[in-house]
Amino acid sequence: MHLLKMINYLLRLIKMKSKMKLNKENFDAIIVGSGIGGLVTASQLAAKGAKVLVLEKYIIPGGSGGSFKRNGYTFDVGASMIFGFGEKGYTNLLTRALKDVNEKCETIPDPVQLEYHLPNKLSISVDKSYQKFISTLSARFPHEKEGINKFYGTCKKVFNCLDSIPLLSIEDPSYLFKVFFKAPLSCLGLARWLPINAGDVARKFIKDPELLKFIDIECFCWSVMPALKTPMINAGMVFTDRHAGGINYPKGGVGKIAEKLVSGLERLGSKIRYRANVTEILLKDGKAVGVKLLNGEEIYTNIVVSNSTRWDTFGLDNLKKGLIKSDQVPKSENKWSETYKPSPSFVSIHLGVTKDLINKDFNCHHIIVENWDELENEKGVIFISIPTILDPSLAPEGKHIIHAFTPSSIEEWEDLSREDYLKKKQVYYSFLIEKISKIIPNLDQNIDHKEIGTPRTHRKFLGRFQGSYGPIPNKKLLGLLPMPFNTTKIKNLYCVGDSCFPGQGLNAVAFSGYACAHKIGSKLNINSFNLPD
Ligand SMILES: NC(=O)c1ccc[n+]([C@@H]2O[C@H](COP(=O)([O-])OP(=O)(O)OC[C@H]3O[C@@H](n4cnc5c(N)ncnc54)[C@H](O)[C@@H]3O)[C@@H](O)[C@H]2O)c1
Ligand SMILES: CC(C)=CCC/C(C)=C/C=C/C(C)=C/C=C/C(C)=C/C=C/C=C(C)/C=C/C=C(C)/C=C/C=C(\C)CCC=C(C)C
Structure with a gap:
């Protein structure tokens, strides 16, 4: 017992020392959150020669674009329909972001983007x-x-x-x-x-x-x-x-993109810390000067980038404390939250199923809508993806993965007793199984593994406001014009991710990461930007 206590004490001492050592290091910028937006900002800055520190509160990188392993399966947190991996032009921002830090993801082309199963037997595949x-x-x-x-x-x-x-x-x-x-x-x-x-x-x-x-x-x-x-x-x-x-x-799951961006930035001398929950962005004379973590540790720097949503960064719902103290929140951020609202979240199920259930020529992504009037309502659309059709290595031999989700708002899931919460999960699960069975018969009898996530799960594990998928306009707006860019009214504080221009999507947040790093790069005078002839 005595020996155990000693070992524990020594381990704590080593941990504290390594934290102190890290704290003494100087970083050009701190990035709060390792979603794809945060990681593209960090890796671009690293590629320009800056030294950055990424602080992630969870145990893996990628946020909504991460993958997790259970029982021999590799499940993607979000959907698996990935844009931005082309070879030509400038819109292939994921290919480019990886290449800029000498990394590459092996990818498997999907011959059909999506198969729609719509009312009035309208069935269309997007080749x-x-x-x-x-x-x-x-x-x-x-x-x-x-x-x-x-x-x-x-x-x-x-x-x-x-x-x-x-x-x-x-x-x-x-x-x-x-x-x-x-x-x-x-x-x-x-x-x-x-x-x-x-x-x-x-x-x-x-x-x-x-x-x-x-x-x-x-x-x-x-x-x-x-x-x-x-x-x-x-x-x-x-x-x-x-x-x-x-x-x-x-190949290997959507989480590979984040893992490789992390490897790339680390090779260039920048760092990432997991289980590092930022609770406050520190300001001095109205400028961002550092961050404070849940364990009380304070880290100082010249530039802070928040990959947390703008609602979470500025505490815009008046109920939850943001990372910026309420008396310091710029008026423009309150205005933004009157223009945009959080989209609904999702209930998602991750299944491991018998391989024979799915025909060889089945498409990877499907969408079911049964009633057009329900399109924007709770459970109005069912999204289904079977990534093992493209990459069988994600599941054990003889199995497939089915990931399905349907829109659901956080209000449906608040203030429930533990028992009612679990019962409600079961109701949504049965709803999804019944709908998927319309295109994949005999599903219920062939399930080897299941996980059910609710809006509360997304809020808890992804740190996303109301578990939301991203911001949507409160009313019809003028296209992208009202979307905020990366700079904020607080000097040296930048935002990145899907509550910045141009919105949701891995390729879209990768753009916001490129733009954020470029804007910071021009301030630090480290951009070497020449247009090709
Ligand atoms: N292509 C697809 O199929 C698909 C699927 C799902 C999601 N997405 C997109 O990905 C987008 C999200 O990208 P993003 O860059 O905005 O980031 P994100 O929301 O995915 O990640 C943010 C990260 O920041 C971390 N974080 C938040 N607050 C923190 C704090 N206080 N301290 C430390 N860490 C903190 C979270 O844990 C998370 O890892 C989604 O909005 C969605 O549009 C795409
Ligand atoms: C499962 C199933 C079935 C399904 C699922 C699916 C999903 C969920 C998916 C998702 C996806 C997504 C979201 C995607 C998205 C994407 C996107 C949206 C992208 C976008 C992007 C955009 C961009 C990049 C933009 C940009 C812009 C710009 C750059 C602009 C510019 C302008 C200018 C230049 C102008 C100027 C003027 C003068 C100078 C005159």
């Missing part, structure tokens, strides 16, 4: 080939052939503008100046589409109400909003990149 997808959709809506070509053709134009310029901080006047003189038409194209929503463009070319509903679900499945509220720039990006760079799955 990697643009022509094949347009022909399938036009065959179902022959009277709208021209409108279909014009709508998706406009998306392509938006994408081509984005794909033709290096994507950095549009808050930096010198970048804007250089890029404008290099590619004026692309810049003017983007400026034109910034205040526009996809639904308005669709309505210009298409009249059929069922086809407009189809375009709503095309947007909803990644933006959690119907087309009229989905920014055209983001629609252009998603509806074209799936046919250009394509959808590619990182």
